[in-house]
Amino acid sequence: MSMNKQGRPTGTGTSDFASTSGSALLPNEPLLFEIGDTEHSGVDLPDAEINTARLGGFERKMPLDLAGLTEPEAMRHYVRLSRLNHSIDSGMYPLGSCTMKHNPRLNEKMARLPGFADIHPLQPVSTVQGALELMNQLSHWLMTLTNTSAVALTPKAGAHGELLGMMTIKAAQQAAGQGHRTIVLVPESAHGTNPATAAFLGYSVKSIPARADGTVDVQAVKDALSPEVAAIMLTNPNTCGLFEPQVIEIAQAVHGAGAFFYCDGANFNAIMGVVRPGDLGIDAMHINLHKTFSTPHGGGGPGAGPVVLSAALAPFAPVPFVRQGSDGLELVEHTEGEALGRITAFQGQMGMYVRALTYMLSHGGDGLAQAAEDAVLNANYIKARLGHVFSVPFPDYPTMHEALFDDSFLAGTGVTTLDFAKALIDEGFHPMTMYFPLVVHGAMLVEPTESESKQTLDHFCDVMEELALDAKAGNAARFTAAPLHAPRRRLDETRAARAPILKWERPEDLPQAAE
């Protein structure tokens, strides 16, 4: 039996190694509802006498049926669950386009200062001057790094930022009597949120094909432009990991046609402190604080997606925003006229603002530029080390923050991109992003970020190379059976979607099985 680099068996030949559930430190954990009951509680509260006179007859009659756990039971339940997750802190997480970088714990400590965590969004502004000053400082950093003249902090995630940016463009065009512009250009390599956002706002989406080299052709953009085009949504660096070499010409062409340039800033980590998007001609760009500025991903949020805006769009920014008043900082919560209003209750993701500013101050302008350069260095290093075994679809340019491979190196092996990714799990790594972007076949998008040491990168490359050679050597079973060493084997997603089970039911409440 072959061994992997952690000394674990990798073969599938013996059933002794086929099961992972017996791992001593990873016991199966029952559901909360299978452990607790409605009497147990981990919180001591007095039982208050109440008079129901002011409840208007609307008291609860339906049982809550919520299981409770005492504190030690809860601690064990959630600690055990946590151990079933891969995380950045436990291993490399090279998920392309997601920027899984180190999350400094100073950020967490600062976000929990009572002066930030224990303040209410509707306190008198005289009692939250430090919070408004923090929003001002964060805004200054974001505008400086992008060379733009305004920023809307409130979007709650990247997709929410996209929505806001495109709403701002729509509001500006309607104010200018340009409401007839109903088409948004989206390169086919774009993330799915781009066309979804445009469609959400009632635009029709026109796809721009990618060139053979993975970048957008300025001529294709020019050919698609017309008086009906409202905007282009362009990701730069793009989802293939490439900086768009003709981005300035594209911006000029878009502006020449009276349209706006929305830049998807998901990949800002590659260029922060090195290239300012405002110098490239963008009008709006969201910045994922949870990617570029290290606020934790938290298992899928909360994110934060502030949007920087050009001078042309700044008057249409949403409320609330901070302004210097005669008597300290003011929070502008209402606007009149053509501005688009409010896209969330309150002030947005303050907890993420604190973390992001902490990260910025820790790095400084110099450290952010160094981080971007290291992120690009790391991705190019992976591409250089693996390029001779893996297939590189777009070799013409250096890559930026992520290395893209396609699956042509697996041709004839019986191993798919999915299989390859699952085999990487057995080697202790989180897989790369699979099958995205859609413009290359069987895409594998590897984003190491600046946080990985050379030693880790070398280990990752050694493993990737060994896997690729093993696939080519005909050992498909290792891949198609993987993962063998994770808390679960492959899960049946078809079954989950066909007859969805979305909550726990008491066994006695379930219909009797047909079999």
Add this chain to the structure above:
Amino acid sequence: MRYLPHSAAERAEMLGVIGAANIDALFSAVPANALKSFDLGLPAHSPEFLVEAHMKALAGQNHAGADGPFFIGAGAYRHHVPATVDHLIQRSEFLTAYTPYQPEISQGTLQMLFEFQTQVAKLTGMDVANASMYDGSTGTAEAVLMARRLTRRNKVVLSGGLHPHYRDVVKAYLKDDSDLECLSASPEGQGDILDHIDEETAAIVVQTPDFYGHLRNIRAAADAAHAKGALLIVVITEVVSLGLLEAPGALGADIVVAEGQSIGNALNFGGPYLGLLATRKEFIRQMPGRVCGETVDAEGQRGFVLTLSTREQHIRREKATSNICTNSGLCALAFSIHMALLGEAGFTRLARLNHANACKLADALEAVPGVEVLNRTFFNEMTIRTSTPAAALIERLAQRGILGGVPVSRLEPGDPGVANLIVLAATELTTEGDIAALCAALSEELA
């Protein structure tokens, strides 16, 4: 730089492997006049203790909730969060994981989401819930769009008791939409939404307890909506109320949206929070957001995956039900852990304690000359009319160290009828001393 592992020698060695003369060679696709052609003028990197001092100085300029009597609610509530919750959500494996795209190594997050969905479904009395939205306000806007897809009708009516920010978010999402009808503010709890439902109506949106604290008759709203083929969207900003009040699902709600901040999550000046969204089983394929479902693995073991992704943007692109990508995972975890610690017994006691304290607050306020309590019904929040304009009064209370509620004029500046109204909340953290201090200060200010 403490966060960057490479030494200069390692960088040089790596450039050598790449075959690049220097780092700038890797940026060769960038137009030359845009690459490092500027001086950012930002401060240089800084040791941890200096960053900490900077942030503490900013935090120190804010009046924290614990610094004095606190009565602010209006969509975000100051509750106690057990130490266990904050410890557990900082476990590396929860904090620093991404969306569970690889279910074999994400069962912790996925099982938690499944438990969360179950808790939300039980709380709201609905069949199913999603894995959370950004917050209650954006969840409300998404619910309105969902109702339009389900009914293929366009008219939407928002109750005058809906949180004004929520109304404004719906308006922004439906910009220039003549089919959106926003009823004027109803601080006395008056309801006229039933007269606005017709055969064109996709949904009515009713909040309970409403923005002013009044409890609304959900059964009557559901019956009126359903009689015309419309859907009822129930909005709840204080989820603790569900410990004492009937589940909207038992009263005929079709979609329930709630702000979940009250459980497990600090005030955080407005975010991050989490939106709860629950609905009927037959509507799940029009539900926005991520959903976790149960399945089995290749050995037949129970496991969990993200499912129904054919609704979502990464599959459907411009045909998706929403552009939403993330949920509010870590906030949902905090909610779920806190709810598990409470259990039915603790959650019920928490709700009773909130109501009991609010009753004490209402009784004390009614005894203050110049103060009128407008509510006949409430859970933990109420509206008062004062004999002087509310905004200036709240500012004077703040100068005394008392955060005495929210002047309604802050959210409804165009409505002169609300100039003297204040919305106040009590929670389990409100003491009799806090109430006495507030009433004494009000008595002096209104004398």
